[in-house]
Structures are given as structure tokens and as C-alpha cells.
Amino acid sequence: MATVFRWLLRIFTGLVVLAAAALGLSYYFASRSLPDYDEDFRVTGVTAPVEIVRDTANVPHVFGASDSDVFFALGFVHAQDRLWQMTMLRRTAQGRLAEVFGTASVKTDELMRRLDLYGLAVKSVAAQDETTKAALEAYAKGVNAWIGIVNEEAKGRGAPEFFLFSNEIPYWQPADSIAILKLMAMRATGQIASEVLTARLSLLSQDWARDLMPDVPGKGVAALPPYASLMPGVKRSFAALERVHNPLSPVATMPFAGASNAWAAAPNRSAAGGSLLANDPHLDLSAPSLWYLARLELETGGVIGGTIPGIPAVLTGRNAGLGWGISTAWLDDQDIRMEELNPADPERYRTQDGWKPFVNRRSIIEVKDAPPVTVTLRWSDNGPIIPGSHFDLASVTPPGHVAALNWTALDPADKSMTSAMKLMHAQSVEDGIEAGKDFVAPAQNVVMADAEGIAMVMFGAMPERPAAMQGQGRLPALGWKPENRWTGRMPYSDNPRFLNPEGGIVGNTNNKTVDRPFPNHVAFRWGDTQRVQRWTRLMQEREVHSRESFIAAQLDTVSPAARTLLPLIAADLWFTGEAAPTGTQERLRQTALEVLAEWDGDMNEHLPEPLIYAAWVRALQNRLIRDELGPLADSFSHVEPLFIERVYRDIDGASRWCDVMQSAPIETCAEVASLALDDAVLELSERYGSNVESWRWGDAHQAAQDHPVLGRTPFLKWVVNIRQSKSGGDHTLDRGLTAGNGDEPFLNVNGAGYRGVYDFADPDSSVFIISTGQSGHPLSRHYDDLSVLWRRGEYVPMSLDPELARAAATGIMVLTPTGTP
Template structure:
């Protein structure tokens, strides 16, 4: 027996040794791609030495003798820290993910190939102005200089992920940067999915109830629309969804997680210092690393600093010495679904206004790892690319003998949006910045501006010109062969909403409705916010004048206007009613929950139980309202719309009928459903977070999920690459922290402000900013999550253009020297 024991010990020791050796070897190879920030390199593509000074937060401050050299330095820094992220964004836009990930990502590649974003980007290079062409070329040269160093200097393939998904990395091209901007346009729009959902829902309920569940902004009414079944006859009354759960790599996000942001500015009359202020926090899906990368460049026009997206040579939100700019998603209705009739005698033709027309066609080959290549037959009509029925649930709203084409403003092969974005960086005042936005096409944004004297907001991006006779006003899919349903170009830039130096001294946007103009000169029927705007107004008007700190306070505000308004309706007939109940009974638990909520001010603080009680109650109440009417389609409504809930409780146009359960004999009231939902909410909380409802924490359920898009679900590795944090805020707070609304953890924080910045032109050097994770995309870098805890706590780092401050505590200085 002793020899068996000895051999078991030897075997166990050997396994431990091999495991440790494997881990050490893996660490060695992964760590080889960590860049040395204190280095001097000789590179091709610059005219004079370039210096990249990384301050103590690892924000690069780039100094060159020319603008081209500065862009080169930015490309080099982006590639050093985010090479994997950049290549993944490029692959996504190209529709080439399946080369790495196999059949899993084939549906993603198919969507991107059909939109043809990359070829449109290649063609759009010629549409850029000379300055932008030079910037794109220099930036690409900077990226490629780092790629050359990786290839020749044993830099561990540039990123640890590339050991797991080995594939040659092609040199960076100017079109790659334009493609990423177009990819962002795809991520930020949700009108395609909104049209499909509105059409599907209209097949199940009448127009009055449709206005309840998909309400218009209550401050604006619109003319009644025909029901979709009348507009497009022949569609089945209900078809089960074929749209599978989204892959984390899919750039089209669920409609509830479309782009969002806050931005506002105050002029001298509303500033305590007599100078302008500006705050901006764009909201995107949380990932590790964040999509945002903080950087500063010294250009011929002066220094610029702020938030960049790796892959693009532009400060998208930031400031110079004299101008600050911020962005919010404008929710422009920039997509339409056109239903195209196929010629029954010739499937290669579709109906046009003057008869049958041929599809424009091209084959595209998708290479798939460990599987045969797939050939896609791409088709276009005059309205746009044809999408298959299996994508976006289009099969559920397309009649037999028809296909659907997508009209979208971003599908331009002469798109100078990059030139417009770069031009804004060179301007010094509000007027010139607004003029610079004229050539911007997509993604449509509200550009919020502040120079040293003035403030303004301008919607930039193409507003499609629709006919006043459009069948559905762009809200439903409509027949593409009718001239009135086809786009008639774009409205002039001067027609885009613009607000300059308002009398009240403050201007801003929380994705709320920006104009009351009627169709077709409207901006959209669907807006991203009806709630945060109420809290923002209160915060702005509560002070006669503002400071940098009051703007920070507003960015971090976690009081939910929605909770405060809806709880008075949901609990109206439940507060302090009923007899005293024994401890542990459902009635007693309900009374305890109501007691907590009755004394709550609506603050969605991570340490409180009330936000979890409220959010769970609202979620279950909403589901019980719609489940019997909508059936399986109810799962598409992942988040309760506060306007819908209010319509139900106030019985606007008979909306309280939603509270009656169709399948039951009794007539249920909203009070009945509210009480039942609260009991179910308490039960859910007890099962998932413990019996003591007074001791539960919102932050335990509301964790920010900064997950690695590729490795985030990989056993073992996910503990290294994912970043999880307990967070405050909620769906409708100024510190927006949108919940997932699905799965086992429906309250996870998945969509929030990955960047925050506040710019003070009384003392520009006191301006501050932060990003959600860290500057590096390398999980072994100490800068992978160095900013994450500051972001979670609501702290910021200095946003200074002073080179001496950057050098004072620099973590490294990289010097790039030109080849002799």
C-alpha cells in the first residue's frame, strides 16, 4: 500500500507542477504583449520626433511637430493599448468574425455583409476632405507602426486574445476607421426593430391599446395611423419569433438598449463663475475594456482632449482651450422597412413604381472556421439592401411573395461624416462648430456646444425626407413600390433642430424629444427618454447659478423621478390598509415593503432595499399587465414603459382594461394586479436575495457587468477579464444604469455612461473626465481597470491640457523617431 501512496503523491505533485508550469508559461506569453511605455522607437511615417506622455492615469498626451504626426501618435497609442478591440471592431464591420469564431458568428457576418458597411466605407474615403484624408493616413500609419513592432519585436502577437484566436492582422487602412463610425451608427439606432415590434404588436391588439403599450411622447399627439393588417394584408396574425438571443458580439443591440446620453451646458448668466459650463456622459453597452479611450492631442489649432473610440482619429466628446463639445443620441428616424413584392414570374425582379425592376445582386463568400465557406447572395433594391426573414424578426411581418429592404441614412458611399467630426475639433466657437457639422451623415447626434461666451445644441446627421403622403409615416413597414413611401433625399441641414443661447441660460438633452414639428418635418416618433428630462429640469432650475461641482452632482444623481411618480399610483389603494398581520405571513411582508417604500425618496442607492423592491414590483406588474394580451410577444417588452404604466393607472382612453386578466372570469382591477404583483415581487426577492427584505441591497442585484465580449463567458478566464461592480442608479436616473431586463439577473447594469466629462471655461484646467474601466485592453495590465473604481464611486481625474502636469507624474514617455 505504501508504494501506491508514494505513486499517488508523485502523480499529484506532477500534475501540480505541470499546472503551475502551464500557468507560468501562459502568463509569460500573455505578458509579452504588455507595452513598455518608457521606450524609444524608430518608425516610418513621421516627419519629426513624436512624444507620447502618459500621465498617472495612463492617458496619453501626444505631441508632434505636425498634425499628421499627432494623428500618427494617436494611432500608435490606440494600437498599443487596444489592438484586440480595434481588430474586433474592424472584423465586425467587415463581416469576418466567423473566420475566428466559426458558425457561432455566421448570423452576425451575414447581417454586416448585407448592409455592406465596409465596402461603403472604402468608397467613402474619397468623400473626405484633404485634412481628414491626411489624418486617416497618418493614423493608419501609426497603428501599422505598432503592428510592425509586434511582428519584429516578439511582442506576444499584440494582445493575449490573439494566442487563443490566432489569425493574421492586416495593416490598418483609412476605410477601417470610417467603417467603425458606421458600425457605431448601427449600434445607436433602434428604429428598424421598433418598426417590426410595432407591426407585430398591431396584429394582436387594436390601435387604442397599441398607443398604450408603445406610447408616443405624451407632450405631442399624432394623427391616427391605419392598422398594419390593413396596410399590408396577407400577414399572418402571429408568427413565433425566430430571432435568437443576441451574441455579445452582435452590434445591433436590443431596442431597450439603444444609444443614450446626457449633455447640457450653461452660459455665463447661469454660471457662478461668469463663464460657460458643459457636461456630457454618453451611454453605451458596458464592456471590458470600455469602448472609450481617453486621449489628448496637440494640433495646429491647439490642444484637444477627451473621449476617443479606438480605431478612429477623432476626439468625439471633449474640449479644446476655447470650445467644449458633447454628444447625445438624437433618435432621428433614420431607418425604414420597405416591403418589396417579388415578380411571381421572375424571382430576380421586384415591383417598382413603373413596373418590374431587377435586383442588384452580388455574391459574398464568408469563410468559417472549422466549417465550409458560405456563399451569400446579396440583393439590393432601389430602397436599400434586402434582409432575410430570419433576421430582426422580419419574417413575422412580411407577407408571402415579398421581401424586406432597409432604407438607412448610414448606407451612403459618399459619407463625409468623419470629416465633419474632425472639423469640429479644429473650431474655436459655437458658430463654426455648428457649420462644421453640416456634412455629418450618421450616426445622428445632438451636438451640445459651449465656447467661452455662448452655448448651443444642434442636431447633426441626415434627416430623411419623407412624403407627406407616406402610408405609415415611417412608423410601420410599408410597400416599397409606392413613390410616396420612398425617401426623397434628405432635408437641408438648416432644417435640423438648432438652439442657440436660450433665454434661460441652460440647454441640454437626455435623449428626450427635441421638437414638436409635425410629420414629415419631424425628427422622430420614438424618443429615448420621457423620464430623465424631468429630473434634469428640476436639478437645473433648483439653482440660480451652477458650478462645475453642481454639474458633477447632476451627472451622478440617482433619484428616480419615475419611481416617485409611479409609486403613488401603484400603491394608492395599498398604503396603510389591512389589518395587522403576524410576522412571516405574506400580508406582513407586504406591509413591511409598503412601509419602506412609503418613506423612500426614490433614490436608487446601491445600499438600499427600496430600489430592489420597487424595480421587482414594477417588473412583475408590467409582465402581468401584458402577458395575457400579447402572449409570447410579451417577452419582447423587457422594460416597463413609465408612460404606459401611468396611462393604465389613470385609465387614459380606457387603458385600465390592461389590468383585467382575459382568461379569468372575474374583472380584475389595477389594485388587484398591483397587490398580487407586490406579493410576487417579495417572494422573488426572498428566493434570490434572502428573507429579510429590510436587509437586501440594490447593488447586489444591480451589478455593472463590464464583460469581455469574447472571453466573458469562458470558464476560469472570465474571472480575469470581467469587471463586476455594485452600482447605484437605474433605468431612469440621471446616473443612468440600464438594467438587462432579461435572464436570471434582470437587474444587472449593462448599459451606462462609459464616459463622463465636465468642462469649466472659467478655469478650463479644472475640467474633469473619467471612463468606466481603464485605458488598457490587456487583462494583465494594471491599467485594465485602474479607472473603474473611481468611475463607480463617482470620482473623476483631471482633464488638463497643461503638458507640465502630464509630465509631473507620468507613468511613461514614449518617443518615436523618424527613420533616417
Template sequence: MAQVFKWLVRIAGGMILLGLIALLGVYFLLSRSLPDYSKDLDVIGILEPVEIVRDNANVPHIFGTNDPDTFYGLGYAHAQDRLWQMVMMRRTVQGRLSEVFGPRTVEIDKILRRFDLYTLAQRSVEAQDTQTLAALRAYSAGVNARLKEINESALGRGAPEMFLFNNPVAPWTPADSIAIVKLMAVQLSAHLEEEVLYAHAALELDDADRLADIMPLAPGTGIAALPDYASLFPEGTQFAHSTGPGLPDHPLSPFKKRAFAGASNAWAAAPKRSASGGTLLANDPHLGLTAPAIWYLARLELQTGGVIGATIPGVPIVMAGRSADLGWGVTSSYLDDQDLFIERLNPDNPQEYLTPDGYKPFRTESTIIRIADNAPITLTLRWTENGPVLPGSHYNLADVTPPGHVASLSWTALSDSDTTLSSAMALMRAASVDEALAAGEGYIAPSQNLTLVDQSTIAMKTIGAMPRRDADHETRGRYPSRGWEDTNRWQGTLAYSANPEFTAPAGGLLGNTNNKTVDRPFPNHVSYKWGDTQRVFRWRRLMQNREVHTRDSFIEAQLDTVSFTARSLLPLIGKDLWFTGEAAPEGTPERQRQRALTLLSEWNGEMNEHLPEPLIYAAWLRELMHRLIVDDLGPLADEFTHPDPVFIERVYRDIDGASAWCDIRQSTVQETCSDLARISLDAALIWIDERYGSALESLRWGDAHQATHDHQVLGEVPLLKYFVNIRQSTSGGDNTLLRGRTRGQGPDPFHNVHGAGYRGVYDFADPDSSVFITATGQSGHFLSRHYDDMAQLWRRGEYIPMSLDADLARAASVGITRLTPAAP
């Protein structure tokens, strides 16, 4: 027996040893792709030596004697730290994810092939100006220099993910960078889904006033009545009722629900409103949280001077940042840059569609989608004069497309002479607000609000092509229209001067929280959908509370967690519930409700991660929103994943009879809005009890509101997910300036999945005191200490210096890379 035990110990020990050896082997292979930041390298493609100095936060400061060489250095640095991310974005926009991930991503590839964005990007290369084309070519050469180094030096295939998904990496080209900008336009576009949802809701509801409730316009002057959607088609037309998700289910999908189609904050102060006498600018663009973050910090030394800020790997542009003379920030403008068209097929020949001039054949093309470990599929692409034909499954388009019809899309991003990168390049070189405003003219998509400051002036301008629509457009672009009607079709784009602009406001302050910026009648309306109706009120309060502002007061506003929405809605929905009746016995639902109401009555609306009230409030509003709409909308209610404050206010103020939503149709009793508020609060407390326990005072919002910086590919892999995902308890919420947009559905509806991946605050009284931060870290390699070294700083609301001082960068550098022209 002793002998058997001895052999079992030996076998177990041997297996443990072999496991350790295997683990060390895997670590060795993965660590081979960790970049060495201190080295000298001879490369082909530069004229003079390039120096990449990485400061102690691993922000590369790139010094070249000419601009192309500097962009070459940026391409090399991007590929060192974010190669996998760059390759995945390129594969996504090309519609080639299935070559790596198999059938799960086929639907993503199909839709992106129909958009044909990569072909449009290739055609747009020659539309760039000379300087931009030289920068794109040099940047591509820098990326390819890193690829060459990886291949020749066996540097672990460049990234850990390459071991799991060993597909060849093609050389980088200028079209790849243009295509990634177009991919960002996909992520930031909400109007396609908005049009489908509006039409679908119009079909479900028989009262136009109720449609105005559930799909409300931002407060302000309304528009003339629109025709009923069903009336656009012959009487008796039947529409489908799909049950599908409407979007591809994969973390790499660029198609986002309208609740996550971009957001952001930016505000600026003129010298007269600044304590230091210099202009101030704060900016925090909001996107889906991932690990690594989409943003990458960098400093470029150009012939026009140093530029520092946030870049996107794959694109040689500082998207948000500053030079010595100019600061710029971006927010989603929500410009109405998409229109859906319902195209009538020829009943005698389905290969033709109706136009104002009669039936015409679709423009068609075949494309092959290769699928890992599966047979390839051939997809026939079709285009009308209005744009590409989309499948009925995309955003559940089939629900609003009558039989014998298909849907097509007009969209400004579908330009084959897209000069957005040339415009952004000119912006980086601008030395004043006037020059920056002029640079924005060539910007096509995605549309942004550009906030600008120089030494003395502040301004904001909407950049991006604005569609020119006929004043007699039957749906005014708010929901799908008939593609064969000439008055519905786009008539080119408006002049750049038509884009909203605000320069040197009298009050010395301006800002944007994705709120409604102008109130212009159609067809110069800019948008029917805006990204914020709430945060702007809190921003206005913070700005007006001070006569003058400082860098620190701008940081304070950027990190503010007080919810104007909570302060305005809670007294409204709970007005008949506060302090009513006698104290209920312990252990009863009534007693629990009273305890919750007592907590909320003493709460100031601060969505602090350590408090219980934000969780009670958020759960209450979620239950209330669902109960208000589910009996009227049925399955369509699932599309409204977040409480809409404007809708709830309309209901509880009974605007145009909106309180009708409170009555549950299926019940005999006629419920009041107070009844529904009470029922919803009780249901919310039951959900909280099942999930977090009944001790309300011990609840923490941060337990539910965790930031989910998840790896888009490895984030769901058992065990590995604990190494690649970054999870943090966070403050803020859907409608706070420190915006932490919640998931809205699923088992963890309050997970923080969308927020400020980048924050920057620029002070032009002392530019080198400016600060910035990203949500994770500079490296995309999960074994690197720079993978998540900024994450805790970001969570705590801290920043790192944003300095153009070269000596400061060298003083505490983590490495210096010197690129030298290789001998002929």
C-alpha cells in the same frame, strides 16, 4: 506502503511543479504583449519626432510638430492598448467574425454583409476633405507601425487574445476607421426594431387605442391616425408567427435591442448661470458596458491647439471633449433615420420586385463567408431602389412580411460618400460655437445631439442627415410601408438648417437626456421614438433649484440617483394598497406585503445601492408590466423587457380607456388595476424571497444591480472570466440621471449592462480644472494595471484631471515614448 506514499508525494509534487512551470510559461507569453511605454523607436511614416507622454492615469498626451504626425502617434497608442478591440470591431463591420469564431457568429456576418457597410466605407474614403484624408492615412500608418513592431520583436502577437484566436491581422487602412463609425451607427439605431414591433403589435391588437398605450408617443401633441397595418395588404393576408430570438446571440453582435440602442446626458450653462462666470458643460454618453470600455482617453496637440477627451480606438477623432476654446458633448438624438419597406415580388419571376415604374430586377452580388473549421457558404446579396433586402429572421421581420414579399431598408448610414469623419475633424479644430455648428453640416450618421460651449455661448444642434419624406407617406415612417408606392419613398435628405438647433437660450441653460426636443408635425417630426420621458424631469428640477451652477453641481447632477419615475408611479399604482386593513399575522403573504408597502411609503425614490427599496420597487414594476400585457400580446410580450412608465401611467390614469389592460382575459373575474398591483407585488416578493431572502430590510439594490463590464470574447470562459470581467455593485437605475440600464430579462434581470462608459465635466472659467473618467481603464490587456484602474473611481463617482498642461502630464508620467523618423 511508505515507499508507495513517498512516490505518490513525488508524483504530486512533480505535477504541481509542472503546472507552475506551465502557468509561468503562459504568463510569460501573455505578458510579452504588455506595451512598454518608455522607449525610443525609429519608425517609417512621420516627418518629425513624435512624443507620447502618458500621465499617471495612462492617458497619452501626443505631441507632433504637424497634424499628420500627431495622428500617427494616436494610431500607435491605440494599437498599443486596444489592438484586439480594434481588430474585432473591424472584423465585425466587415462581416468576417466567423473566420475566427466559427458557426456561432455566422448570422452576424450574414446581416452585415447584406448592409455592405465596409464597401460603403471604402467608397467614402475619397469623399473626405484633404486634412481628414491626411489624418486617416497617418493614423493608419501609426497603427501599422505598431503591427510591424509586434511582428519584428515577437511582442506576444500584440494582445493575449491573439494566442487563443491566432488569425492574421491585416494592415490598417483609412476605410477601417470610417467603417467603425458606421458600426457605431448600427449600435445606436433603434428605429428598425421599433417599426417591426409596432407593426407586430398592430397585428396582435384589435383596438387602436390599445396600440397607442403599448407603443406610446412621448408626451406632447399627437399625430393624425395611421392606417391599420393589415389594411395595407389584400384582405385575408396571413402573417407568420416566429419563435426565434430575432437577433444573433453573441456578445460581439452590434445589433442591440431597442432598450439599449444608445442613450446619454449632456447639459450646459452660460456664464450668467455659472458661479465662476465661465461656461460649463457636462456629458456622459451611454453604451453597453464592456471590458475594456469602448472609450479611450487621449490628448492631441494639433496646429489649432490641444484637444483632449474621449476617443474610440480605431478612429482618429476626439468624439467628446474640449480644446482651450471649445467644449462639445454628444447624446443620441433618436432621429428617425431608418425606414422599412415591404417589397412585392413578381409572382412570375421572384428575381424581380415591384416599383412605381413596374417590376425591376434586384441588384445582386455574391459573397463568400468563411467559417473556422467549417466549409464556407456563399451568400447572395440583394438590393432594391430603397436599400438592401434583409432576412426575415432579423428582428423577426418575417412576422410582418406577407408571403410573396421581402423587406428592405432605407438608412442614412448606407451612404457611399459619408463625410461624418470630415465633419468630426472640423469640429475638433473649431474655436467657437459658430464654427462648430458649421462643422456639423457634413455629419451623416449616427445622428447625435451636439451640445457646445465656448467662452461665452452655449448651443445644441442635431447633427446627422434627416430623410426627406413625402407629406402623404402612408405610415409616416412609423412602421413598414409599401415599397412600390412613390409617396412612401425617400426624396433625398433635408437641408442642414432643418435640423433642430438651440443657441444661447434666454434662461442660460440647456440639456438633453435623449428626451423629446421638438414637437414638429410630420414630415419634419425628427422622431416618434425618444430615449427618455423620465430623466429630463429630474434634470430640470436640479437645474432650476440653483440660480447659478458650478463644476461640482454639474457633477452632482451627473451622479444623481433619485428616480422621478419611482416618485410619480408608486403613489399611482399603490393608491389603494397603502395602510389598508389590520396588521396581518407574521409569516403570511399579506404581512410581507404590508412590510414592503411601509418601506416604499417612506422612501424618497433614491436608487442607492445600499437600500432595499429600489429592489422591491423594480421587481414590482417588472411583474406588473408583464401581467398587464402578457394575456393581450402573448409571446410578443417578451419583446417588452422593461417597464414603460408612460404605458403604466396611461393604464393607471385610465387614459382613453387604458385601464382595460388590467383585466386578465382568461379569468372569469374582472380584475381591477388595484387587483393587478396587489397580485404583482405579491409575485415580486416571492421572487425576491427565492433569490435574496425574506428579510426585506436587509436587501441591497447593489446585489442585484451589478455593473457587468464583461469581456466580449473571454467573458464566458470558465476561470478566465474572473480575470477579464469587472463586476461592481452600483446605484442608479433605468430612469435616473446616473443611468444604469438593467438587462430586463433572464436570471439576472437587474444587472446593470448599459450606462455611462465616459463622463466629462468641463469648466471654461478654469479649463484645466475640468475632469473626466471612463468605466474601466485605458488598457485592453487584462494583465495591465491600467485594465481596471479607473473602474472603482467610476463606481464611486470620482474623476481624474482633464488638463492640457503638458508639464503636468510629464510630472507624473508612467512613460514617454519617442517616435523618430527612420533613416532612409
């Protein structure tokens, strides 16, 4: 027995030693790619020494002799800190993820090949002005300089992920940056999904479509036509939408299709007498964040703010004279066209002039550990043909037809990058407005402020639709009919703009901005009907604002949806009946109602009320629509406040949703609300215990900043994922959009990855923050150092003073031209 024990001990010790050695070796190789921010380099591509000063938040301040040198250095630092992220963004746009991740990414690659975003980006390079071309070229050289150093000096392949996946890193090209901007346009629109879901509901019932996807209240909006009258032969379907989650997929469903807050106050509404501007764009949370903070010293002066690695522009930020913020405009920039196939030759489609052949091209998708996949790409005059397996298009495509996509971003002469560069150089509101003239996609409401005034202008190409268009862009339409074809773009002067309004405040929370009749409208569906209510109140309850009041508004966690819906759904339930015995389901419901009765709608992470409310309205909406829609109800993964309000106010007879169709009795809305509350408290008690007062919103609502690739890998997920308890919710200004489905429906998966507040009374007192850290390297102390500040609602200084940056420098790097003594 002693001999067996000794051998077991030896084996165990050997395994521990081997494991320790493997971990040590892994750490050694992974740490090789950690950059030394004090290390100097000799590089080819700069004309004079470039100084890169890293402040305490690891924000690079770049000082060079020319703009080209500065953009070179920006590419260099982006690659130093985010090379893996940049490579994945490029692969996504190119449709080349399957080369790394295998069959799971083939469908994403196929869609990207069909859209040809990368091919369009290559063509768009020639359309940029000379200044932008020079910046793109210099930036690419900077990225490639770091890739060359990684290869020559064995710096851990540039990022730890390259040890686990393909370490092939092709050199950067100017088209790569434009392709990533187009990728952002795809993430910022959900119009395809909206059209398909509207069509499916319309096939089932016009009333259902009107109630569940109502037009945002306002005048002059036309009624929804029945889809069955437009597309004969399409069958009704209650089937659930296909849901294949791929963290690297750029396709966004409606709740996640771009959101943001941006607002500004004129000097007469500012306590210090200078314009104020606040901005917090909302995107899917990830580790690292999509945003990267940087300061560039250009020939026109310093500029500082949020960049996206891969794009050589400050997309939201300020310079000495102008500040700008972005908010998704929710422009209806996509239309689905149903192309009728020739029964005798399916390679031809119907046009108003007869049958016409599709433009075809074959594309081969290389797949890791599997045979390559060959797809035939097709285009009609209306755009690329998208198979029915994408976006659930098969459910709304009539027999003998295929779907084509009209989309403003599919423009081979897209000058959006030039516009972004011009905005960065603009020194006044007027210059900023002029910069937006050539912007195409993604459509953004750009809020601007200079020392004297403010403005909000929509940047983006608005499709020009005929007044007689079938479906008005809300439903798929027949592609061969001339009344359904776009006739061009509306002039930039027609884009909504608000310049120095009398009230001294402009802003947007993705809410409806204009009330125009079709076809001069912007959209029928908008991204927000709730946050704008809270924003309006906060802006108007003070005569003047300050940097601090703008910060408080950015961080506000009161839900106007909760304040509206709770009195409606609980109207017949408050304080009714005798107190039930302790430990019973009835008592649990009464306790939940008691705590909700005293609640002010603050979605604070430390309170039980937000959790009870969120679970209740989620269960309520499910009970209201499940018996009518069946599996299709899963498409409504997030609470639709306008729908529940319509039901409980019985607008247009919407209270009929409360009656369960399959049961003989006629259920009332109060009964359904009570049953839904029982569903909610039972689910919560099973997960968090029976003590209602101990429940905590933050336990369920954690900001899930997960690594897109390694975030689900055992053990590694504990290293690469950043999880934090978080206040806010779906409808708060400090937006913490929930997952909506799955095992953790209240997980916070989308929010403000960047926040900035700019004060032109004292510009160097401006502040900003991102949600993770600057580095994409999990072993770097800058991987998550800013996330703690972000969660607490804190910021870091946003100063253009070079001496301040140098005084607190954590590293100073100099890039010297090769051959310089």
C-alpha cells in the same frame, strides 16, 4: 498501501508542478504584449520626433511637429493599448467574425455583408476632405507601425487574445476607421426593431399598440394607422422574438439603441462666469470600455477628451476655445420597404415603372471549423434586402414580398468623419455648428459651449419623406408606391438647433426636443421620457451652476419613474388591514410596502427599496401584458413607465389591461398590483432571504463590464470581467440600464462609459473619466484602475497644460523617424 500513497503523492505533485509551469508559461507569453510606456522607437511615417507623455491615469498626451505626426502617434497608442478591440470592431464591420469564432457568428456576418458597411466605407474615403484623408492615412500608418513592431520584436502577438484565436492582423486602412464610425451608427439606432414591433402590435390591436408604444406626449402627432390595412395578407402572431445574444453583434434593440446625457450652461448661469458643459454617452458596458482618453497637440492647439480606438478623432471633449458633448438624437433615420416580387420571376421586384431586376452579388463567409457559407446579396432601389430571419421581419412581411432597408448611413459619400475632424478643430460655437453640415450618421444632438455662449444642434441627415407616406415611417410600407419613397434629405438648416436660449441652459437626455408635425418631425418614439424630468428640476432649482453641481447632476440616482409610478400602483395598498403574522407572505408584502412608503426614489446601491420597486414594476408589467401578448410579452423586457401610467390613470380606457382575459371575474388594477408585489417579494426572498431590510439593490444591480469574448469562459472570466455594485437604474440620470431578462434581469449592462465636465471659467479644472482603464490588456494595472474611481463618482483632471502632464508622468515615449541620428 504506503506505496500507493507515495505514487498518488508523486502524481499529484507532478500535476501541480505541470499546472504551475503552464500558468507561468502562459503568464510569460501574455505579459510579452504589455507595453513599456518609457520605451522609445524608431518608426517610418513621422517627419520629426513625437513625444507621448502618459499621465498617472495612463492618458497619452501627444506632442508632434505636425498634425500628421500627431495622428500617427494616436494610431500607435491606440494599437498599443487596444489592438484586440480595434481588430474585433473592424472584423464586425467587415462581416468576418465567423473566421475567428465559427458558426455562432455567421448570422452577424451575413447581416453585415448585406448592409455592406465596409464596402460603403471604402467608397466614402474619397469623399473626405484633404485634411481628413491625411489624418486617416497618418493614423493607419501609426497603427501599422505598432503591428510591425509586434511582429518583429515578438511582443506577445499584440494582445493575449491572439494566442487563443486567430493571430492574423491585416494592416490598417483608412476605410477601417470610417467603417467603425458606421458601426457606431448601427449601435445608435433601433428604428428597425421599433417598426417591426409596432407593426406586430398593430396587427393584434390598435389599442394595444397605442398603449404599449405611445407617442411621446406633445401636440401635432398623427394617429397610428392599422398595419393590416397597409399590408394585406400578414397574419397575426404571438410568437416570441428570436433572441440570439452575441456580445460582438452591433445590432441594438430599442432599450439599448443609444442613449446619453449632454447639457450646457451659459456664462450668466454659471457661478464662475464661464460656460459649463457636461456629457456622458451611454453604451453597452464592456471590458475594456469602448472609450479611450487622449490629448492631442494639433496645429490649431490642444484637444482632449474621449476617443474610440480605431477612429482618429476626439468625439467628445474640448480644446482651448470650444467644448462639445454628444447625445443620441433618436432621429428616425431608417424605414423598412416591402418589395413586391414578380410571381413569374422572383429575381425582379415591382416599381412604379414596372418590374425591375435586383442588383445581386455573391459573398463567401469563411467559417472556422466549418464549411464556408455563400450568401447572395441583393439590393433594390430602396436599399439592401434583409431576410425575414433578421429583426423578426418575417412576422410582418406579406406573402410574395421581401424587406428592404432605407437608412441614411448607407451613403457611399458619407462625410461624417470630415465633420468629426472639423468639430475637433473648431474654436467657437459658430465654427462647431458649421462643422456639422456634412455629418450623416449616427445622428447626434451635439451640445457646444465656448467662453461666451452655448448651443445644441442635431448633427445628422434627416430623411425627406412625402407628407402622404403610408405609416409615416413608423410602420413598414410598400416600396413601389411613390408616396412611400424618400425624396432626399432635408437641409441642415432644418435640423433642430438651440443657440444661446434666454434661459441660459440647453441639454438633452434623449428626450423629445421638438414638436413638429410629420414629415418635418424628428421621430415619433424617443429614448427618454423620464430622465428629462429630473434633469429639468436640477437645472432649474439653482439660479447659477458650477462644475460641482454639473457633476452632481451627472451622478444623480433619483428615479422620476419611481416617484411617479409608486403612488399610482400602491394607492390602494398603503397601510391597509391588520398586521399579518411574522413569516407569512402577507407580512412580507406589508414590510415591503412600509419601507417603500418612506422612500424618496433614490436608486442607491445600499438600499432595499430600489430592488423592491424594480422587481415589483417588472412583475406588474408582466402581469398586465402576458395574458394578452403571450410570448410576445418578452419583447418588452424593460418597464415602460408611460404604459403603466396610462393603465393606472385609465387614459383612453387603458385600465382594461388589468383584467385577466382568460378569467371570469373582472380583476381591478389594485388587485393586479397586489399580486405583482407578491410575485416580487417571493422571488426576492428566495434569492436574498426573508429579511427585507437586508436586501440591497447593489447585490442585483452590478455594473457588468465583461470581456465580449472571454467574459463567459470558465476561470478566465474571473480575470477579464470587471463587476461592481452600482447605484442608478433604467430611468436615472446616472443611468444604469438593466439587462431586463435572463437569470440576472437587474444586472447593469449599459451606462455612461465616459463622463466629462468642462468649465470654461477655468478650463484646466475640467475633469473626465472612463468606466474601466485605458489598457485592454487584462494583466495591465491600467486595465481596471479607473473603474473604481468611476463607480465612486470621481474623475481625473482634464488639463491641456503640458507641464502638468510631464510633472506626473508615469512614462514618456519618443517616436523618432527611421534614419534620424
